[in-house]
Structures are given as C-alpha cells and as structure tokens.
Amino acid sequence: GNSVTQMEGPVTLSEEAFLTINCTYTATGYPSLFWYVQYPGEGLQLLLKATKADDKGSNKGFEATYRKETTSFHLEKGSVQVSDSAVYFCALFSGNTPLVFGKGTRLSVIA
Amino acid sequence: DADVTQTPRNRITKTGKRIMLECSQTKGHDRMYWYRQDPGLGLRLIYYSFDVKDINKGEISDGYSVSRQAQAKFSLSLESAIPNQTALYFCATSDSGGPYEQYFGPGTRLTVT
Numbered sequence: 001g002n003s004v005t006q007m008e009g010p011v012t013l014s015e016e017a018f019l020t021i022n023c024t025y026t027a028t029g030y031p032s033l034f035w036y037v038q039y040p041g042e043g044l045q046l047l048l049k050a051t052k053a054d055d056k057g058s059n060k061g062f063e064a065t066y067r068k069e070t071t072s073f074h075l076e077k078g079s080v081q082v083s084d085s086a087v088y089f090c091a092l093f094s095g096n097t098p099l100v101f102g103k104g105t106r107l108s109v110i111a
Numbered sequence: 112d113a114d115v116t117q118t119p120r121n122r123i124t125k126t127g128k129r130i131m132l133e134c135s136q137t138k139g140h141d142r143m144y145w146y147r148q149d150p151g152l153g154l155r156l157i158y159y160s161f162d163v164k165d166i167n168k169g170e171i172s173d174g175y176s177v178s179r180q181a182q183a184k185f186s187l188s189l190e191s192a193i194p195n196q197t198a199l200y201f202c203a204t205s206d207s208g209g210p211y212e213q214y215f216g217p218g219t220r221l222t223v224t
Contacts, residue, residue: 034212043115043201043215044154051210089153093211098144098169103153 002027006090006102013080013109021075021105023064023090031094033057033066033073038087038104047075047088080109114138115216117202123222124192132187132219134202143185144203144213145169145177154201160185161207192223 007022025031032051036044048057053068062077073090090102115136124130134143145157146169156169158177166177174196176188189196199220203213 032211036215043217044203044213045215046212049210049212098156098159099205099211099213101154103151 002031002092002094002097002100004090004092004100004102006088006105008103009087009106011105011107013107015082015109015111016079017109019075019077019080019084019107021088021090021107023073023075023102025071025073025090025092027071027092027094029094030068031092033064034091034093034099035062035064035073035075036089036091036101038089040086044089080107082109082111085109113217115202115204115214117200117216117219119219120217121220123224125224126193128192130189130192130221132200132202132221134185134187134216136183136202136204136214136216138204138206138214139182140204140206140214141182142205142207143179144205145175145185145187146201146203147171148199148201148218157187157200189221189223192221194223197221197223 003026034049035047037047038044048059050057050066056065064075087104087106089104091099118133144159146154155171160179178186202216205213
C-alpha cells in the first residue's frame with residue numbers, strides 16, 4: 001500500500017540555519033506529493049506541492065523536489081526563522097484514496 | 112470567513128456521554144474527511160465521504176460514527192465517549208476533480224473525563 005516516512009523530530013535549529021526534513025514514499029503509480037505545516041493551535045495548511053517527477057514545489061522560502069528515482073520529497077529552507085517553528089507533514093495522493101500522511105516532524109527555531 | 116469551520120472548538124465531556132462534532136465548508140468540495148491527532152502519532156483517518164451518499168471507514172473508526180447531511184456538512188459522533196478519545200479532531204475537504212490537496216478546519220479539542 002501507499003506510505004510516507006519522514007524523519008522523526010524534534011528538530012531544533014538556530015535562526016538562519018539551513019533546514020532539511022527528509023521524506024520518502026512508497027506508492028503505486030505516479031503520486032502527487034505535498035508538504036503541510038501546522039502552527040501551534042491551528043489546523044494543517046498546505047505549504048507546497050508537486051504533481052510529477054522533477055517538479056519543484058516552493059512557497060515562503062521552502063522548497064521540495066519530487067525525485068522519482070529515490071522516491072523522495074525532502075523539504076528544505078536556506079535560512080529558518082523563529083516564525084517557522086511548527087510541525088511539518090509530508091503527504092501523498094495516489095489511486096483516488098485519501099491523502100496518506102507521515103507522522104510529522106516538529107521544528108523548533110531558537111533566536 | 113474560514114472555508115472549513117468546525118464546532119465546537121473546545122469541548123469537555125464525561126465518560127459515557129454522546130457528543131457530536133460538526134464540520135461545514137464553503138469550498139464547494141465533494142469530498143470530506145475526519146481525522147484525529149494525538150501527540151507523537153500524527154494524523155489518523157477516522158471516516159471519509161466522497162459524496163453525499165458515500166461513507167467509508169478509515170483506520171480507526173471503532174467508537175465513532177458519521178453523517179453526511181449535505182455536500183457542505185459532515186458530522187462526527189462519539190456514541191459513548193471514553194477517555195482515550197481525548198484528542199484533537201480535524202475535518203478536511205478536497206475536490207474530486209483535482210487538485211487533490213486537502214483543506215483543513217481549525218480543529219476541535221475534545222477532552223473526555
């Protein structure tokens with residue numbers, strides 16, 4: 001079946017550090033891939049997406065590239081801010097079923 | 112106004128009580144979902160509905176039931192609440208015609224004492 005594996009947290013970084021959160025997937029066919037962000041006390045918001053191999057999704061300084069050869073969709077940001085502190089979820093859509101989510105990675109950025 | 116709304120936002124109830132959580136959306140989407148979030152366990156799907164006449168169980172449906180009253184409304188019921196149903200509950204919607212991302216409500220924090 002379809003599944004998503006993302007790195008376990010928590011991840012703690014200093015402000016302006018480089019961020020990578022790893023995400024790999026298993027899916028039949030050609031899935032669409034997503035990153036969601038959950039700020040404290042809020043619901044999940046779509047951060048970025050990619051619908052086919054080699055697509056790069058980007059938003060708010062975050063980027064992720066759909067790598068079919070390594071079945072990965074790693075989230076990166078060049079310089080994190082305190083306001084980026086949140087929980088990040090990787091997810092996939094394939095085969096007309098509900099999105100499959102990873103377990104989430106908590107990021108804390110300290111000034 | 113928010114596209115996906117949930118009521119109530121917070122609820123404290125006692126063991127054995129029946130409780131209903133409601134979700135409404137103005138996005139015009141045909142698909143709706145209920146999830147539960149517990150610390151360290153991510154999101155777990157309870158039920159989903161691809162249209163008004165379609166209801167499907169998710170991975171943790173035991174102890175829960177749902178009703179799709181209209182395209183825009185999807186409610187979740189706990190028939191007899193128990194303490195391990197204390198969690199954060201999210202409703203979400205998506206469009207069957209794509210794109211396939213889901214849009215989430217703000218959540219309901221439920222505490223069962």
